[in-house]
Amino acid sequence: MTTKKLYRGILLLLAAGTICTAASAAQQDAEPSRLTADTLTYDTRTGIVTAEKNVRMEQGTGWVEGARATYNTKTAEGTIEGGVRAMREDMQLSCDRLFAAGQEHWQAAGSVRMVKGGHTFSGAQVDYYPAQNDYIRAEMGGTITSPDGTLSADRMEGWLKEKHFIGTGDAHLSSPPRDLEGGGARMEYFGSADRPYVVLDGDAWVFQANNMARSNHMTVYLADDGTAAAE
Known part of the structure; x- marks a missing residue:
């Protein structure tokens, strides 16, 4: 896998998928993307990409940052953790850990604070489904x-x-x-x-x-x- 494709895989999930709102995947693909981290590794056997220390991913006007990020190229699932902060359009998020399964579902856990559309959610954990009228579920x-x-x-x-x-x-x-x-x-x-x-x-x-x-x-x-x- 080339470095360009590797970066693109991480960014599509973590910089776009985890903090996307109503923007379509096609629109996001056209946006410029950028990744910075102190270290970046890729395990060809497991398909796991790992970015560590001072991780920041940007796509268009959206960005997400944290201490460590992983992306599974086989399952299209990713996680970023450690003082996570994210922003996309009118949504702001802070939490300890952010997990994303593609662009349809993500879960924020640990001291969650999410601001969107004039509403603020705070709690231990929240699941967010942007394609379902911005549906949120907080079981805790x-x-x-x-x-x-x-x-x-x-x-x-x-x-x-x-x-x-x-x-x-x-x-x-x-x-x-x-x-x-x-x-x-x-x-x-x-x-x-x-x-x-x-x-x-x-x-x-x-x-x-x-x-x-x-x-x-x-x-x-x-x-x-x-x-x-x-x-």
Whole structure:
């Protein structure tokens, strides 16, 4: 394998695949790419490429950097770890370890902080599927923050493009602009609706302006003036 092909293989996965958004593979292929690292090795037997120390990969306006990166030319899977930071278009990411399986799925683990489309996710681990309306899944729970407030739960999932999030297990919603708090065993938030609303299930409660409401099932509509109406 030539050095040029070797670099290209790493970059397509780690510099593009791991931090790609809605850009197509064809568009990414046309973008200039660059790799820098103190050491670079390739094992022809296993097909493993390894870049170590001060690793930084760039493609177009996107980049990812960390202490160590590996790419498996046989499985098209790659990992970068050690103070990982990445950026692509409107997404920023920091974590301890980033794993990518092609351009369809990547997983960030360890002190994850992901910012995209006005939303920030923080937690121990998150799986991201860019081709599925920016779907994220956090089996270990986490917190999603937006200008309107925060949503946290023991397990989180959502579609960033649709502003649609689901939290299960000790779900909690806090919206300082609306002076609103709520919670329950399960919470589903619909931020793209004409009247944004949240559905609470399982010993649900809402507290706003010294008013408390409780029910096993509750739908709370969030008005533009900051008030909330429960059903």
